[in-house]
Amino acid sequence: MxxxxxxxxxxxxxxxxxxxxxxxxxxxxxxxxxxxxxxxxxxxxxxxxxxxxxxxxxxxxxxxxxxxxxxxxxxxxxxxxxxxxxxxxxxxxxxxxxxxxxxxxxxxxxxxxxxxxxxxxxxxxxxxxSLMLGVDGERELLGYGVSTCATCDGFFFRGHQIAVVGGGDSALEEAMFLTKFADTVTIVHRRSELRASKIMQERAFANPKIRFVWDSVVSGVVGDTKLERVRLHNLVTDEDSELEVTGLFVAIGxxxxxxxxxxxxxxxxxxxxxxxxxxxxxxxxxxxxxxxxxxxxxxxxxxxxxxxxxxxxxxxxxxxxxxxxxxx
Known part of the structure; x- marks a missing residue:
């Protein structure tokens, strides 16, 4: 030294x-x-x-x-x-x-x-x-459809189909903000109920643009030069599926x-x-x-x-x- x-x-x-x-x-x-x-x-x-x-x-x-x-x-x-x-x-x-x-x-x-x-x-x-999901394609598409900040990037997704990963207040806040721009916002949560405060849950459930995918995790992010879809895995049924979205916001902390x-x-x-x-x-x-x-x-x-x-x-x-x- x-x-x-x-x-x-x-x-x-x-x-x-x-x-x-x-x-x-x-x-x-x-x-x-x-x-x-x-x-x-x-x-x-x-x-x-x-x-x-x-x-x-x-x-x-x-x-x-x-x-x-x-x-x-x-x-x-x-x-x-x-x-x-x-x-x-x-x-x-x-x-x-x-x-x-x-x-x-x-x-x-x-x-x-x-x-x-x-x-x-x-x-x-x-x-x-930002805590990331650690799945295939996530790092490569960060900034090309994958984001960790709705306030920063939401404007770019006007008219898009978007997914938000998370179930806490931050995730719901991001989702609510993104409804100003997106056609739909799908919240993907690994459990069957949210961790967010009751008031935030009520607002999210009442928003017609917000949808929910329960008991599921994102298992992969797909796209050549920009995000095209995400792979989902249901933790209860063990089934795999895909969700076509052009925006994925990771809000897990x-x-x-x-x-x-x-x-x-x-x-x-x-x-x-x-x-x-x-x-x-x-x-x-x-x-x-x-x-x-x-x-x-x-x-x-x-x-x-x-x-x-x-x-x-x-x-x-x-x-x-x-x-x-x-x-x-």
């Missing part, structure tokens, strides 16, 4: 919209951030985050005709680099936030040797991952990428990093969290970017206060 010389002002762990926005702001504040952006081969913490798995993004302000997710992330990364942010294309493997300077370890991309990076402040922006910080930062019961009210401050002074790793409500690129701005400003002001206190 080697140790990088010197102590940086800021190390940012993660490089989705939150991390890259934090990098832009801290770099412009001359804090020379190091961004440990993740591994290209990873599905959970790859550089650019979940937008790297998205095709067209039409709800990010400033792009009238939309923009491809990877292109948006590349543009944000280039903007941060222009102001002096440094990028390390590897994943952080462990952290020590028990004392200052904080320490973050990551393998060297060239040699694989573990390197220790020290920082006065750390911004955590490792994001979250999300998981924050916070394992690295267990025992170091306070997490809620679902694993999201806790931040103090109206700020990005965690319970460890000098450590800030932003984006989907601490937001289980909105989960949008624009809200992640906004919270990345908050974290950068909070970190800058905290470092300035610490420096002033040290010299007074």
């Amino acid at each position: 080697t140790v990088n010389d010197g102590v940086r002002d800021v190390v940012i762990v993660g490089s989705g919209p939150a991390g890259l926005t934090a990098a832009i702001y801290t770099a412009r504040a001359t804090l020379a951030p190091l961004v440990i952006e993740g591994e290209p081969s990873s599905t959970s913490d790859q550089p650019g985050g979940q937008l790297m798995l998205t095709t067209e993004v039409e709800n990010f302000p400033g792009f009238v005709d939309g923009i491809m997710g990877p292109e948006l992330m590349a543009t944000m990364r280039a903007q941060a680099a222009r102001f002096g942010a440094e990028f390390l294309t590897t994943r952080a493997t462990r952290v020590d936030l028990s004392e200052r300077p904080f320490r973050v370890w990551a393998p060297d991309p060239a040699t694989g040797a573990e390197v220790e990076h020290r920082a006065r402040a750390v911004i955590v922006s490792t994001g979250a991952r 999300h998981a924050p990428n916070s394992d690295l910080f267990k025992g170091q930062l306070d997490l809620d019961d679902a694993g999201y990093i806790k931040t103090l009210a109206d700020s990005s401050f965690t319970t460890v002074p000098g450590v800030f969290a932003c984006g989907d790793v601490q937001d289980h409500v909105y989960r949008q690129a624009i809200t992640a970017a906004g919270s990345g701005c908050m974290a950068a400003i909070d970190a800058e002001r905290w470092l300035e206060a610490e420096a002033h206190q040290a010299t007074s």
Whole structure:
């Protein structure tokens, strides 16, 4: 193991919209951030985050005709680099936030040797991952009919036949939203009754566009260049069938990428990093969290970017206060 010389002002762990926005702001504040952006081969913490798995993004302000997710992330990364942010294309493997300077370890991309990076402040922006079905064709058609976000992609399915997988409040919320665009929305649930709240169930059952397939799971996703149909397996009758749809929304939950910080930062019961009210401050002074790793409500690129701005400003002001206190 080697140790990088010197102590940086800021190390940012993660490089989705939150991390890259934090990098832009801290770099412009001359804090020379190091961004440990993740591994290209990873599905959970790859550089650019979940937008790297998205095709067209039409709800990010400033792009009238939309923009491809990877292109948006590349543009944000280039903007941060222009102001002096440094990028390390590897994943952080462990952290020590028990004392200052904080320490973050990551393998060297060239040699694989573990390197220790020290920082006065750390911004955590490792994001979250959508739980997937793990069936054939799902990954290949993600962004080509398969989606994990109705708010992001529902507009593209105007007049389509859509399926939603799940039985909780999130699944029913997605289904209700999608009825604004789709001709029909079929909810596929592995049980004979929903887990969602009674009020959500009543609304779904009353919606004429919503149909239900009970006791069933999606066993496969079919399509050459875009989704054409899904394969279903009934868990009670053991029968297989197919459902012709051009949209499949997976709504079985999300998981924050916070394992690295267990025992170091306070997490809620679902694993999201806790931040103090109206700020990005965690319970460890000098450590800030932003984006989907601490937001289980909105989960949008624009809200992640906004919270990345908050974290950068909070970190800058905290470092300035610490420096002033040290010299007074």
